[in-house]
Amino acid sequence: MDSFTGKLAVVTGGGSGMGRELVRQLAAAGCSVAACDLNPDTVAETAVSAQAEAGSGVLVTGHTCDVADEVQLLRFRDELLEAHARDHVDLVFANAGVGGGSSFVDGDRAEWERTFAIDWQGVYFTARVFVPLLVAGGEGTLVNTSSVNGLWASLGPGMPNTAYSAAKFAVRGFTEALIEDLRVHAPHVRVALVMPGHVGTGIMANTRRVHGQPGPEDVGQADLDKARAVLGGAGLVPEGASDEELRQLLTRLDNDFKDKAPVTAAQAATIILDGVRGGAWRILIGQDAAWIDRLVRARPEAAYDYEELFNEAAVAEYTSVAQAAAAPAT
Numbered sequence: 001m002d003s004f005t006g007k008l009a010v011v012t013g014g015g016s017g018m019g020r021e022l023v024r025q026l027a028a029a030g031c032s033v034a035a036c037d038l039n040p041d042t043v044a045e046t047a048v049s050a051q052a053e054a055g056s057g058v059l060v061t062g063h064t065c066d067v068a069d070e071v072q073l074l075r076f077r078d079e080l081l082e083a084h085a086r087d088h089v090d091l092v093f094a095n096a097g098v099g100g101g102s103s104f105v106d107g108d109r110a111e112w113e114r115t116f117a118i119d120w121q122g123v124y125f126t127a128r129v130f131v132p133l134l135v136a137g138g139e140g141t142l143v144n145t146s147s148v149n150g151l152w153a154s155l156g157p158g159m160p161n162t163a164y165s166a167a168k169f170a171v172r173g174f175t176e177a178l179i180e181d182l183r184v185h186a187p188h189v190r191v192a193l194v195m196p197g198h199v200g201t202g203i204m205a206n207t208r209r210v211h212g213q214p215g216p217e218d219v220g221q222a223d224l225d226k227a228r229a230v231l232g233g234a235g236l237v238p239e240g241a242s243d244e245e246l247r248q249l250l251t252r253l254d255n256d257f258k259d260k261a262p263v264t265a266a267q268a269a270t271i272i273l274d275g276v277r278g279g280a281w282r283i284l285i286g287q288d289a290a291w292i293d294r295l296v297r298a299r300p301e302a303a304y305d306y307e308e309l310f311n312e313a314a315v316a317e318y319t320s321v322a323q324a325a326a327a328p329a330t
Helices: 017-028 039-054 070-086 109-135 162-185 203-213 219-233 244-260 266-277 287-298 310-326
Strands: 008-012 032-035 060-064 091-094 140-145 189-196 282-285
Touching: 008 017, 008 070, 008 109, 017 039, 017 091, 017 244, 032 039, 032 070, 039 060, 039 070, 070 109, 091 109, 091 203, 091 287, 109 140, 109 189, 109 203, 140 162, 140 266, 140 287, 162 189, 189 266, 189 287, 219 244, 266 282
Parallel strands: 008 032, 008 091, 032 060, 091 140, 140 189, 189 282
Antiparallel strands: none
């Protein structure tokens, strides 16, 4: 699919972050888009801004939908087909995601299962609802967003990330399994797997909203103590830091995650769309994702032995190999 002009794309999680940028860039490229999000206000803003930047013949619509609920996705499907007067879609970006559910052992079960439902079942239900509409068209592409945590199921020492990582591994496995399935049963449809590293999005604020959690400035004492333990274990909290200093640190980390990321949401969307145009099935975003991918694939037995995985010699060796592989032939 070397051109998006005249196509119809579906984007879940289109209210912010990479989803919003995908909607805007697709519309600017001449593609009509139906975006959905759990937040009705942000997806409406996305639709308005993308429509304003689009050329003639492009329609952008915003819809409210919880992707963890197949009934809501079916309603979204019916709404967009009517609004766009189409009987099929050409592109589906299963992009919606949320954090949370860090510990299976010691965490809140409801939060864990809500996170897993959005991040895994949301992708699965999106495929169930929209793959038939991709098959009904002349050519189509399903784009599923996993994560660097679909390569490596941790955030590092003292920072488990089980619900998110489990879901993203499931997305990765499902997407790779679809390659041969589509090749056999719907060869005009293909699938692509997106593996972002650290991208500057509002996922932290969105995660709190989904789970009904307060912002850093309003965190209660119990949650503050948990944050102190987690961040202290990762070496991010100075010994003896006051509660107020910890709140300030949480606020700074929240802001820095979005504002100081090595890759912006707009850049990530461009990488994804370039990959789709180029026919890639595996799209890594960011040097951190490429680095983790190299290290874990090269030394899987050391994946969770952090000192061994990230020791200086190993990092230098595999970085050198990667640079040599990327260098032009002479």
